[in-house]
Amino acid sequence: MTNSLLIGAIADDLTGATDLALMLARNGMKTVQVIGVPTEGTSFGDAEAVVIALKSRTIAADDAVAMSLASAMALQAAGAEQFIFKYCSTFDSTAAGNIGPVAEALMDFLDVPIAIACPAFPAAGRSIYQGHLFVGSALLSDSPMRDHPLTPMRDANLVRVLQAQTSARVGLIPLDIVSAGPASINALLGKAQQAGFRLMIADAVRDADLRVLGSALAGARLVTGGSGIAMGLPENFRQQGRIGAEPVPERMAAPKGKPVILAGSCSTATRGQVQAAIDAGRPALRIVPADVASGVQSVADVANWVLKHTSTKPVLVYSSDEPDAVLAVQEKLGREEAGLLVEQLLANLAVILRDNGFTRFVVAGGETSGAVVAALGVQALQIGPEIAPGVPWTRSIGEPDLALALKSGNFGAPDFFLTAWDLLDD
Incomplete structure (x- = not known):
């Protein structure tokens, strides 16, 4: 029997998981959202995408890593081919994590040498330019997120924010490279990997940028970002003839x-x-x-x-x-x-x-x-x-x-x- 599960996703909170599940479903994938780390032997039916919703955004980093790895193991056992680590489009985190520690742990588990990090979601007013995250027209650090009660975000430079959370070297895929297309993105990723980078913040200011990134990531084992980064991923499987179109109902x-x-x-x-x-x-x-x-x-x-x-x-x-x-x-x-x-x-x-x-x-x-x-x-x-x-x-x-x-x-x-x-x- 041909495996139906193509994308397995791990989200660090429930609403983020629902956001991602909607993105995958809206782009034609049979999607199921699961609450918490699946128990051994859990069946996902004929789902083409499974999103596991954790409550790991603000817990201790070690606990977040453990929950995320357990979820990745369940998805791997179910045959997932591509993995997504989903976090908030405002990069909600602290200097201790949990985005960096979880991303690095998943990269090691999946034997991934380099991965992108892109929380951009232009439809909700989140865009990234020169590695800086904007909320609407304001830098993240000037937005109401600076006063978030659990994860106050007072630095808009995502390269700097992520670098503080991980021992992995963090770099940037600037907008001109993204605009130049998938080949340019992959060429830069190859050079960055050779130079010792492991995580790359990717600029994106329009949905079109996210779709270009999605095309470039057709063969990527792990993708990290907000729900927007999943916008272009289903099309890769559709071009392979492996998914059809499952429209989201209007009511x-x-x-x-x-x-x-x-x-x-x-x-x-x-x-x-x-x-x-x-x-x-x-x-x-x-x-x-x-x-x-x-x-x-x-x-x-x-x-x-x-x-x-x-x-x-x-x-x-x-x-x-x-x-x-x-x-x-x-x-x-x-x-x-x-x-x-x-x-x-x-x-x-x-x-x-x-x-x-x-x-x-x-x-x-x-x-x-x-x-x-x-x-x-x-x-x-x-x-x-x-x-x-x-x-x-x-x-x-x-x-x-x-x-x-x-x-x-x-x-x-x-x-x-x-x-x-x-x-x-x-």
Whole structure:
């Protein structure tokens, strides 16, 4: 029997995995998203691409490496031919990792001498020029990401950022080489490898650049980057006659049940979406970490509020706050503790709501989405229609039967919480 699994991907958070799965599905691959490291003997069916969603972005680097290698082993055992290590389009990381350590470990495991690193996603406003990452028209270091509560990004020079995380020598594929085409890219990669480079930041400012990079990487065993880097990879297999075209549906059937929005992200985009929902008259309850820590605000209290205010339209539970307020909470409770308090409350809340007839969830924030999906017991997802660039509706495979929109904090228009539901059918 011919092996169907062509691309095996490892993503460092849940919303990023969903973003990548959407990219592969939109470009014609039968794609399945799996939650967590697969158990031994896991079958991926007839999937042509499998995306494993980990919660490894902000954990200890050694733990992130171990989870990523275990996932790579499972994908290799299933016959994957090309591997993707997916991280955020804003390169969310610290000086200790985890992008560099995981990339280097995967290169060693797969016996890859050199690999590219390209988080560019022009459709979401992320572009790379001369190795510098831009968010819209601003350098990463001048964007709201400089105040991210877990991974503040205060250097836009990705060569420098990545070099601080790895012993591998980091170089650059500049835009003029990318624009010159696949042959020029591969020629530079060959020279860079001979010169001792192992990881190469690749410039990209348009979708066309990502497709050129995809063509150049037809034979690459490992590719690292944001979801955008996968844009051109399926076409390589299509030209070989190994995949057809699996269009992403424009609408999705959803299980009957009540809707809710859970927002744990404090990003600028999510804060705007929270405000838009409040301005539109949606019932909204704010989670206050200090009150959760003191016991003043409990998950039972929040669940009772949701049940009391629920109608046919979704209510909103959110912890989103301004950067200064988030910093004050972190200083009082500890950075990790503050985040975990909110994640755990929202995860426990999701379980109570599921048991009370809620089947449709919009969840904002990568860490929050990971905690919620794990608590709900979801093991795999099928990809549905695109709500916004990088954010699809998904439906769980198996039990529990749920419709889930898992949104990176930075993604989506201001009306995202209001319009996402328009793509669901009963």
